[in-house]
Amino acid sequence: MKTIRAHLVRTVAAALALGALGTAAASADEIVIGASLPLSGPLAGFGSFQKWGYERAVNEVNKAGGIAVDGGKKTVKLIIRDDKTDPNAAASNTETLLSRDHVVAMLGSCTPALVNAGALVAERAKKPLVTGCDPLEPFLGVRNWTYVWDIFFSVPELAAAQFKAMAELGIIDKTNRKIALWHDNGPDGQAVGQHIWPEVAKSFGFEVVQNAEFPVDNSQFTSIIAEAKSKGADIVLVDAITPQAIAIRKQMAASGYTPKVLNMEKGAEPVQFAEALGKLSDGVLVGGYWDPTFPYPGAADLSKAFESETKLTSSQHIADSYAAAQVLLDAIAAAGSTDAAKINAAIARTDKTTVVGPIKFADNHTAKLPIVALQWQGGKTVIVWPKAAKTGDFLFPLP
Numbered sequence: 001m002k003t004i005r006a007h008l009v010r011t012v013a014a015a016l017a018l019g020a021l022g023t024a025a026a027s028a029d030e031i032v033i034g035a036s037l038p039l040s041g042p043l044a045g046f047g048s049f050q051k052w053g054y055e056r057a058v059n060e061v062n063k064a065g066g067i068a069v070d071g072g073k074k075t076v077k078l079i080i081r082d083d084k085t086d087p088n089a090a091a092s093n094t095e096t097l098l099s100r101d102h103v104v105a106m107l108g109s110c111t112p113a114l115v116n117a118g119a120l121v122a123e124r125a126k127k128p129l130v131t132g133c134d135p136l137e138p139f140l141g142v143r144n145w146t147y148v149w150d151i152f153f154s155v156p157e158l159a160a161a162q163f164k165a166m167a168e169l170g171i172i173d174k175t176n177r178k179i180a181l182w183h184d185n186g187p188d189g190q191a192v193g194q195h196i197w198p199e200v201a202k203s204f205g206f207e208v209v210q211n212a213e214f215p216v217d218n219s220q221f222t223s224i225i226a227e228a229k230s231k232g233a234d235i236v237l238v239d240a241i242t243p244q245a246i247a248i249r250k251q252m253a254a255s256g257y258t259p260k261v262l263n264m265e266k267g268a269e270p271v272q273f274a275e276a277l278g279k280l281s282d283g284v285l286v287g288g289y290w291d292p293t294f295p296y297p298g299a300a301d302l303s304k305a306f307e308s309e310t311k312l313t314s315s316q317h318i319a320d321s322y323a324a325a326q327v328l329l330d331a332i333a334a335a336g337s338t339d340a341a342k343i344n345a346a347i348a349r350t351d352k353t354t355v356v357g358p359i360k361f362a363d364n365h366t367a368k369l370p371i372v373a374l375q376w377q378g379g380k381t382v383i384v385w386p387k388a389a390k391t392g393d394f395l396f397p398l399p
Contacts, residue, residue, distance in 0.1 A: 030077045034097035035107040036118050041085025042241045045270035046110040046317055053321030054107055067333045083109055087117035094121040104338040105328055112138035112187045119148040128344045130328040132320030136366045138187045145365045147344050151324055157371045158287040159196040162263045163204045165373040165385035169394050175235055175260050180210040180228035183239040192239050209233050221248050229257040242267040246276045253280055260397035271313040274379050281376040283398040288374040290316040290356050291383055293391055298355045323354040
């Protein structure tokens with residue numbers, strides 16, 4: 001019986017494998033590109049927006065007839081694999097996309113741990129990869145890149161955004177200048193929490209009364225919250241993924257701790273944060289790099305298209321992913337070839353204005369996006385800083 005069962009398992013597995021290969025196989029008139037995304041796991045909220053942005057850019061190209069390469073016009077096939085918010089899976093997926101699916105180029109995942117894991121595989125294989133959703137400093141800290149390109153924000157600029165907002169709006173003097181820093185032990189969490197935030201806080205005249213680090217899979221924060229409350233911190237800055245950010249906000253409310261200002265980077269970005277918290281999300285700040293009100297071609301239309309198609313509130317991640325896909329697709333068209341080196345050279349020459357603004361890569365393979373301060377109000381984010389971009393007033397103190 002065990003032998004028969006084992007044989008059946010092997011047979012089903014083989015059939016599934018052949019089915020996957022059949023699904024992924026490209027015809028001669030297709031250009032195949034790929035992406036590994038967090039469609040499940042803690043970062044699924046990010047991956048769903050990226051998937052939509054990537055697919056929209058590809059669909060637009062295909063509706064226009066495809067791309068002329070190697071002497072003929074071909075449509076683009078995008079293969080997306082779920083990395084389940086696991087860096088090892090991101091690397092494995094990239095290997096599969098390159099070796100089994102034979103992609104000519106790649107689009108990235110989200111957050112440094114996932115993007116960099118896949119990017120290293122693409123770099124070794126000398127296949128171009130264009131990504132957003134990877135803060136520039138963690139990206140640059142991995143290596144000097146040749147085939148990988150990043151469109152996103154600078155961590156120090158994002159870290160300083162809320163301080164600048166409070167200073168320009170006269171909020172700092174309405175607090176006791178005591179600040180608590182909570183961050184996960186991931187690459188970006190450590191960079192921001194251990195180094196950047198403490199330095200910026202000091203430069204703005206704040207006293208850091210607590211600097212707490214926790215594992216990326218932690219779920220209990222009551223002791224951290226109790227310490228910040230006992231030390232009277234009027235301002236709390238958090239860097240954590242979405243499930244943790246939600247848990248932290250709920251546990252703060254349960255403990256009766258309401259600082260005057262609460263900023264939650266990373267985890268407070270996707271709309272799932274506000275949907276899970278309801279009114280508890282009101283007043284929570286998060287750094288931003290895009291909004292449909294930005295004066296860039298197609299910005300407002302992109303948000304409207306997403307909300308019309310999905311019936312969901314849009315996120316800034318639809319924009320950086322859409323722009324990254326556009327850059328890659330434009331480069332393939334400019335190269336007129338599926339040759340990796342020619343595509344890579346065309347990416348380097350990118351000089352265009354997209355929904356996220358002008359994109360022209362620096363010598364270090366990065367294109368920096370501007371920063372704004374966002375605040376959740378009534379289930380949507382509004383820009384509260386800088387004044388020139390404001391779409392709403394700063395809600396202070398935290399409700």
